Amino acid sequence: MCGESKVYTTHQTENSALSELQSIILNEKNNVPLFQRYRALFSLKGLGTEEAVDIIIKSIKAEKDSELFKHELAYCLGQLQNKKAIPVLIDLIKDPNEFVMVRHEAAESIGAISESETIEILKDYLNDPCKELADTCLLAIEKIKYDHSEESKKVDQGVNIYGSIDPTPATTETKDISELKNILCDQKRDLWSRYRAMFALRDINNDEAVEALSEALESDKTSALFRHEIGFVFGEMQHPKSAHVLKRVLGNATEAPMVRHEAAEALGSIASDEVFSVLKEYLNDRNDVIRESCEVALDMYEYENSNEFQYAIIPDTTSV
Ligand SMILES: [Fe+2]
Ligand SMILES: [Fe+2]
Structure with missing residues (x-):
């Protein structure tokens, strides 16, 4: 899938690659397919420099059309944990006309950056009519408090094997799968505990853990946010046994788009033979978020089935 590579010296690499990445991510020429904008974004996330963060901030301010791409820009700003993203993230939370996923x-990214001063702002949205936002703010407040607590200093979890900054830490209280499943599937329990059980099961990542997460994904009636996070962790786990549940979720037109979106992208990263035709099928879905997720997921599928070294490297753009 890689085309011709351009060869730069180190300094040129930085400047030329950055301006090419900026042009792609901002779709300056108006002809860049979404999957390439995704790859440019993850290239910038991989660089993680001040300049890369500036370009992502510029892009998120300019993005008007794609809810999917804009939410991914917000996600990457949180993962990079650069404080200068805080003002733009807060503006997005405050705007009632902004896309729900964004x-x-x-809000989740404010939690990832984890500055105590932002707690007061998040508190204003705990009763927001947008339930996904209210639930996220609740988790983000808990996470920020946890990150600054004595308890978190005692438990050094380090970076998880997936390299992501999670919305809650994995629980360390038990590694027993049936206990974790009970917490995860208990719809009366608070989201914080259920998320912590979810991340512990993700880290175990065996057949039983996949079964527990699958059951929670299909039985939960309380929170689209909770279900979308299970879809997200399935994408990290890349366990082929989750594919059949994810296919059902993607095909369920009554499920929230944010959940179906995570199911599509998880299928793209599992990338087994069976997922290709399903992703193709929803490439024409009526919902923009689903259609675009399938476009990106098919590119992820191609990447997983290629010899490419890194997803983020863009054909014809980057270099060594
Ligand atoms: Fe999310
Ligand atoms: Fe997402």
């Missing part, structure tokens, strides 16, 4: 992801 407001959610902005």
Whole structure:
């Protein structure tokens, strides 16, 4: 899938690659397919420099059309944990006309950056009519408090093997799968505990853990946010046994788009033979978020089935 590579010296690499990445991510020429904008974004996330963060901020301010792409920009700003993203993320949370997934992801990213001063702002949205936003703010407040607590200093969880900054830590209280499943599937329990059980099961990542997460994904009636996070962790786990549940979720037109979106992208990263035709099928879905997710997921599928070294490297753009 890689085309011709351009060869730069180190300094040129930085400047030329950055301006090419900026042109792609901002779709300056108006002809860049979404999957390439995704790859440019993840290239910038991989660089993680001040300049890369500036370009992502510029892009999120300019993005008007794609809820999917804008939420991914917000996600990456949180993962990079650069404080200068805080003002733009707060503006997105505050805007009632902003896309739901974007407001959610902005709040989650404020949690990822984890500055105590932002707690007061998040508190204003705990009763927001947008339930996904309210739930995210609740988790983000808990996470920020946890990150600054004595308890978190005692438990050094380090970076998880997936390299993501999670909306809650994995629980360390038990590694027993049936106990974790009970917590995860208990719809009366608070989201914080259920998320912590979810991340512990993700880290176990065996057949039983996949079964527990699958059951929670299909039985939960309380929170689209909770279900979308299970879809997200399935994407990280890349366990082929989750594919059949994810296919059902993607095909369920009554499920929230944010959940179906995570199911599509998880299928793209599992990338087994069976997922290709399903992703193709929803490439024409009526919902923009689903259609675009399938476009990106098919590119992820191609990447997983290629010899490419890194997803983020863009054909014809990057270099060594
Ligand atoms: Fe999310
Ligand atoms: Fe997402």
